[in-house]
Amino acid sequence: MKTAGSNTNKVNPPLWLLCELTYACPLQCPYCSNPVEMANFKKELSTDDWIRVMREARKMGATQLGFSGGEPLTRPDLEELIAEARQLGFYTNLITSGLGMDEKRVAAFKKAGLDHIQVSFQASSADLNDLIAGTDAFEHKLEMARAVKKHGYPMVLCFVLHRQNEPYVREILDLAVTLDADYVELATTQYYGWAFHNKDYLIPTREQLANAELVTKEFQEKLKGKMKIFYVIPDYFEDRPKKCMDGWGAIFLTITPDGLALPCHAARQLPGLELPSVQDHSIDWIWNDSPDFNKFRGLDWMKDPCRTCPEKEKDLGGCRCQAFMLTGDATNADPVCSKSPHHQKVVDTVEDIGRIAGTPELEERPVLFRNMKNSKEIIKKKTTETI
């Protein structure tokens, strides 16, 4: 077997272990990165499986550990997993909506050794927040954010930005200041999973982005040293792709609720992957030797225009999932790149949205909320198409 990329270069150990503990979630955000077929993957790893995964990854050198989902709070063994992770020496991050938490649990996590809590918000007002989340969540999120600070955690507030909440970036940052956040992530929607289905609802306009950037800059200067604000331009608006996941199999190791190991949390959809399970293989084999983790590692897998591009080491060809979703071939250049023959497709999408944003033609298109019912319908539709 040819191990692309690893034949000349030593493979660095994973630094980030993302444990997606469950696909269950009380929220229905239409930009969720979980697979739309999630209703097919209901089986979850046991506590013992997760502990073994954490031990093996830590032994290899991973230092950062994220508990996410779905909503990780739905796992009753979360306290136990946190305690084990901390005892192993991980810096432990809980990535949560706040639903399923109360102050007692915030305190219990602290006792178990949790280092940091990231709370997501959908918007800066209850109305818009709860509309996007598909449930009443805003007031509880506020309460939980206060509890997180009260119990001495560093707090990251995460806002996923898109056309519906992008006009309120000032209000969003004001809210972050009020809640005494240490870090704010203004995370632009990535068009995978559910977000890909809801692109029409989510893609912002150029004017919105220009305004959001200005406001963010103002707050970054005003709060220098006090609050770190991370803001990334959505890559549909760029002409060079992002260095996705810092490289395939370079830093990140994601484990899905049902135990599959992925180089990125969106990769489950890519065709041609073997999707090794932690129930059949060691983390060491998966990271170093599995065909999946070597498939797009390094530079050897590239074809033109990436193969001969002087910038290939800078962005490593961009995102494999985006290449697959927009061109049908995961080995193509990420079409965000202006050197990609498919780049026009991205430009057209952005221009179409800009042209009709605010009109009923666009704004009244149906939104596909992330829930098991919609997931089942998508699966049914796909099965019918194949037959």
Added chain:
Amino acid sequence: MLNDDVNEKLTLETIPTIAPSHRFQWEEVQDCHVILYPEGMVKLGNSSAEILKLCDGENDVSAIINKLQQLYPDAELDNDVNKFLEVAHENGWIKYK
């Protein structure tokens, strides 16, 4: 807020400590000390690690310099230690007690 003492100046009497949101630890696989914080990590060189080991909430800056001077009698440390502590403070790794 990340750093509520952001405008405070470093003096010989300042007692720097690792910020509670950060962890400073030895990493066998990386073969170096690291600073860990929400979703990130910085690898540290030997001299930075030697300074941070002494940021334990007991030593003030002059004690840190004295202790390091005993380990490295020939080095001119004052400037290097001050500079490093200021950068570490700016990055939120340490607090001035």
